Every structure is written in C-alpha cells, then in structure tokens.
Amino acid sequence: MNIDTPVLTPTPETMPAPRRIAFLTRGSAHGGITRLASPSDIGEKIKPFVFLDHAVVVPTGKPMFGFHPHSGIATLTTVLSGGISYADTTGKHGELPAGGLEWMKAGNGVWHDGNVLPGETVRLFQLWVALPPSQENSPPESQYISPDQVQRDGPVRVILGRYGSAASDIRAPEGINYFHVELSAGQTWRYVPPAGHNVAWLAIDKGRLNASGPIEAGQLAVFEESDGAPIEVQAEGATSFVIGSAIKHPYPLVLGYYSVHTNKDALAQGEAEIRRVGRDLAAQRRTAAA
Numbered sequence: 001m002n003i004d005t006p007v008l009t010p011t012p013e014t015m016p017a018p019r020r021i022a023f024l025t026r027g028s029a030h031g032g033i034t035r036l037a038s039p040s041d042i043g044e045k046i047k048p049f050v051f052l053d054h055a056v057v058v059p060t061g062k063p064m065f066g067f068h069p070h071s072g073i074a075t076l077t078t079v080l081s082g083g084i085s086y087a088d089t090t091g092k093h094g095e096l097p098a099g100g101l102e103w104m105k106a107g108n109g110v111w112h113d114g115n116v117l118p119g120e121t122v123r124l125f126q127l128w129v130a131l132p133p134s135q136e137n138s139p140p141e142s143q144y145i146s147p148d149q150v151q152r153d154g155p156v157r158v159i160l161g162r163y164g165s166a167a168s169d170i171r172a173p174e175g176i177n178y179f180h181v182e183l184s185a186g187q188t189w190r191y192v193p194p195a196g197h198n199v200a201w202l203a204i205d206k207g208r209l210n211a212s213g214p215i216e217a218g219q220l221a222v223f224e225e226s227d228g229a230p231i232e233v234q235a236e237g238a239t240s241f242v243i244g245s246a247i248k249h250p251y252p253l254v255l256g257y258y259s260v261h262t263n264k265d266a267l268a269q270g271e272a273e274i275r276r277v278g279r280d281l282a283a284q285r286r287t288a289a290a
Contacts, residue, residue, distance in 0.1 A: 008049050016229040018190075019200060021211040023222040032057040036203055036220040038261050039128070039253045045222055046201050047249035048176060049262055051128035052220065054203060057082075059116045067113045068104035069278065071270025072136040072261035074129045074172065077102040077114065078159055078180060078242065080205055082122030089277055090111035090142045091101070099147030101159060103170045104257075110140035111281060123205060125242050129160075133262050134175055137269050143170055155189060157168035158262030159242075163191075183207075183235035192230045192244035200231055200245040207239025281284050 023045065027036035036052040037043050043050035050073065059082070077084070079100050086102055087093035088110045098104060098120075104112055112118050116122045131138075134207040153164035160168050161177035172284075175196065183189055193200055202211075211233040214220045223231060231243070251262035259274070261267040 014179050015278040016226070018212060018232040019223040019226050020231045021215070021221045022224040023178065024213075024215065024222050026218055027054075029218065034218060039255055041132075042220070042222065043128075043130075044253065046199050046244070047248075048130040048246055049127060049178075049199070049201065049244050049251060050130045050249075050253060051126075052099050053126045053268050054205065054218065055122065055124050055126065057116050057122045059120075059122070062118065063101075065114050067111050067281065069111045069258050069274040070104070070128075071108060071109040071256070071259040071274055072106065072266065073131055073259070074103060076104075076127045076129060076159065076170075076178070077127045078127070080123040080125070080180070080240065082120040082124075083117040084122060084124070085115045085117060086144065088140075088142050090140055092144065094144060096144060097147060099150060099157075101143075101145040101150065101170070103143040103172070103204065105131070105135070105138075105141045105171075106270075107135060107138040107140045109270050109277055111274070112142075114279060118290055125203065125205070125263075127178065127242075127244070129172065129176065130251070130260050130262075131234075133251070133266070134247075135173065136266050137263050141171070145169060146193070155183055155187070162246075176244070177213075177246065178242065178244045178269070180240070180242050180269065182208075183233070183239045185235060185237045188232065188234045190230055190232045191243065191245075192228075196227060196244040198225045198227045198249045199224075199248045200243070202233075202243040204239065204241040207241070208236040209233045209239055209241065210236060 151166035153166040
C-alpha cells in the first residue's frame, strides 16, 4: 500500500526569524558620490559584492569618471534618474536613460567611461561583483540593458538573478540576486533568498525602512549571515532601494588599483592586459590628434 508523505506547511512558529542588521554605515562622501563599500573593508563581509557607490550628480558638462580600467570584476551601474553616456574598449558606446543598466564584465582587462547627460540630476548605484576563477581572466563582455528590458515582479525590478516570475537578461555568475525595489508608505516586503545565499545587504536611495531597526536614505545595511532566514522590511514613506543576496565568494580578494582577483598571478595577468589596452588607447588618441 502506498502512503502519501504529508506536506508540511511552515507556520509562524516553524519559520526562521527574519535576519537582523549586523552592520550599518553611511560610507564616505566625495562631492556627489558616496563610497558605501570597498574591497578592503565591507566588501570582505559581503563578497562577491565588493564595492558600492551611491551617486547623486548634477549635470555640469564635466566628465563624471573619465576613461579608467578594471580587471577581475564586473561593474554594474543602475541608473535611477537622469541619464548617462557610456563607452568602452569592447567598442560599444551610447546612452542609458533612467531605469537602464550597464554591465561591464571586465575579465582580463577593459577600459570604460561614463558621463552625466544634460538635464535631470543623475541618481545611480555602481556595484562591483568579484568574478570566480573561471571568469576573472576571461575576455571582457559588456551588456547595456534598456529600461523596458528589465523584468519586474510586483515592487521588484530584477537586475541580476531571478525573483518570482522575473529574471535578468544579464549574463552574470550563478548564485547572485540583485534587485531594485520601490515601496509605498507603509508597505511591507518579505524576501526569502534562495538556498545558499548566506550574504545579504541593502542600500537606500530615497526614503526610510524598518528591518529589525531603522535604515535611512544613504545608508548601507549588512544583514547577519544565514541560510534560509528571510529579510523583512517596512517602508516609512515612499522608499527606493537596492538589495543583494548571494552565495558568499569563497576566494580571497587580491587587490590592484582598479582590479580585484582571486590570486596574485591572475592579478598580474589582468594588470598586464590593462597596460596593453591603455597603450592602444593612447596610440589611437595620438593618431586622432595628428
């Protein structure tokens, strides 16, 4: 005789308690850009997320970053308002409006640039994701995602990974979720990270949240490490924030000036390629100026 195995539905008594905030910071501000996490500090706590800038920049006509190199990581720019232009040494260039995404998998080495477009004040987050050994010295690859390509499920826009019925078009490493979430005043949101996602954090662009404690606009909150525990937030006013969860990057962070690798040999290879591409750029500029 076959006996069906009963399906156990979690109850409030058996569900894990929500993750608590383990660390809270406002970072360090330089003009309109606030550095919330770097590979040498908070990036160690939340890797593969190793760097996070929150920018609020008024258009001035001056370059925002200028051409600069990376290797060993992917950079991800999420434009929340205004617009930016972009160019990179994979040969791509163009403009991204509010809601657009720039994914630059630097791999073995790439140079790129981004500038504020005239008009509305630009608000954005720029994230660095540490790449696994199989990708840290791979050929560079860029993806520029228009606002209408970003899938949504309820209040969640999926930037990396998957949430509910929505998935990202970005070809990112496995085991990473990164969302842009917008909540109205008083609205609550509960996120259960996938199995193995022991790292989780969020950063607020506008508004205020309560998540086992208050989180203000401009702050980054790192949650305690856990596998299976949810994150629960309630908005106190209209609130816009980004949230990331992932399987923790199990490799050391070996740092160059604009590079993050898993070992010294991989870093040396990436920095050699950065120098080579830099020489090619300089030669192209000399030719153009002649």
